[in-house]
Amino acid sequence: MNILSYGLLGLLTRDESSGYDLMLRIQPHWQAKHSQIYPILSRMEDDGLLSARWVEQTDKPDKKMYRVTDKGIQKLLDWMYTPVSTPALRDELNLRMICFQVTNPIVMKRWVDERRDWFESRLAYYEALLANLPEEAVQPGSPYFGEYIVNTKGTMTAKTGIEWCHWVNGLMNAHYQEREATRTH
């Protein structure tokens, strides 16, 4: 039972869902592909944590709908009282930055601009998720409160990222304009 398994179990405490739908719903909080999710669901079914039924559809392909069992809920509750792990920092941009001196500042400018675009798309993504939440989500008693606070975390992180990109660009511009000025004198 890895972390992703518990996340899927958690989503299934809300609604009966298909593997495909779970993949889409877990994406904003934990990046996972269908090839990882389907085997996990099968194994949890074998272990009696989930029950499943096939639902026939006419307009779309048939799907397998999963539901949590009591045993699954118990497993989830046990997890709640274990320590929460902290995320490992592993961003390629960091490594690019620490060895950018082997090349020129133009490539660095492009990395920062691309990253700013990415942060902006992330910001729009989390804002859209927040907009789609029911109004009651802002109340700590709501079942959507968790989504509300993690999506807000997403927007805050994205905003900080954008801010950082602007800051780096500002430093670069100031430096190279100054150099340009001294050269023309």
Add this chain to the structure above:
Amino acid sequence: MNILSYGLLGLLTRDESSGYDLMLRIQPHWQAKHSQIYPILSRMEDDGLLSARWVEQTDKPDKKMYRVTDKGIQKLLDWMYTPVSTPALRDELNLRMICFQVTNPIVMKRWVDERRDWFESRLAYYEALLANLPEEAVQPGSPYFGEYIVNTKGTMTAKTGIEWCHWVNGLMNAHYQEREATRTH
């Protein structure tokens, strides 16, 4: 050649270093264990990207010092012109949050407090790294400029994290104080 390999190559363009030292230097930017780094260095040596020599020490165990070769520098330069990948978001706390409704708000309060402590230790860590950089690091022309901006990114991210934790605690407190007030009436 994975991302970590290029990061090690980049660090080695500055100084000749041992595997142990590289492990310590890469940690702030890319979390990696010695068991992953040593085999990578061996393979890069076999591929002619690095050269190595053993240095005898009297007070400490002997160490193997690595240096980048011209072929290694070329490999690093090629990498500089490939697209930068974006980090995958995978934080256990997010998954805990989205299924916290199966349990009580007390456990959630503990997760947030623990995470705030972690962010605070991260902040102190990056501030210490910044303090140890030479003054010239703030100049985009300095070889330490990359370190300066990524460590600053670390402090900004940590500060945002702390802010978020306070915000969540504020929401929780307001809600449960209000509930307490209505109950005593």
Add this chain to the structure above:
DNA sequence: ACAACCATGTAAGCGGTTACATGATTCA
């Protein structure tokens, strides 16, 4: 004595990505 730090390695196993494989429906 014991812990902490320095220093280097190997092996097993898990988590995640990429690619392979199939197939229906809808829309441009």
Add this chain to the structure above:
DNA sequence: TGAATCATGTAACCGCTTACATGGTTGT
């Protein structure tokens, strides 16, 4: 006709973690 979305699976491979393994020095 071709691309996009829905839908489910398997197999190979890579990256990273955990554990195993060794051994010297320094400080409490």
